[in-house]
């Protein structure tokens with residue numbers, strides 16, 4: 001199986017590049033952001049719990065997100081592989097993912113980290129906010145909080161994978177196809 005973690009700050013292109021990677025490698029895509037927005041739109045209990053965190057640019061509690069992903073993995077055990085997009089976002093989530101995959105005799109092949117500077121992130125997210133309808137893309141203060149939360153709670157996850165020699169930094173600025181080619185080159189070096 002080819003199991004990838006696509007990592008990077010909000011607006012770094014994770015969702016954009018995941019769409020292209022799932023087509024090329026025929027992987028099952030798990031975007032915790034998309035799953036949570038689906039729960040909010042469905043008005044579920046989980047969605048109600050997640051909404052207040054997401055609107056402020058805070059992370060949804062680990063217990064909620066971890067349970068959600070385990071369920072999705074179990075529904076797709078015959079897949080060629082997975083892309084985890086926007087997950088894990090805390091070291092606790094990374095540890096839980098490793099444990100959960102190990103229990104199923106699978107593991108992460110590599111982590112690809114899209115690197116984009118702060119001002120470009122804000123510009124992209126405000127731009128997406130013009131059409132996405134996402135409350136967390138419209139307000140610059142919320143965007144700044146998402147980046148702050150990323151730096152504090154999510155950035156340490158890179159070190160977690162670096163210690164396992166699974167970290168690959170990818171320049172996330174430029175044309176979408178150019179960035180995709182950089183990702184493919186890194187993926188093709190994975191065992």
Ligand code: B4P
Nearest residue numbers: 010011012013014015016032033054059060086089124128
């Ligand atoms: P996500 O849905 O993961 O949102 P994101 O990080 O903002 O999106 P992404 O990074 O995929 O966007 P993309 O660059 O593709 O999370 C939203 C919220 O959900 C979080 O704040 C949190 O509250 C919650 N959440 C999700 N997962 C969680 C977890 N595991 N634990 C706890 N809470 C969790 O796109 C951005 C824009 O840039 C697009 O408009 C795109 O067109 C543009 N773009 C992309 N590439 C470009 C390029 N090369 N040049 C120019 N523009 C580009």
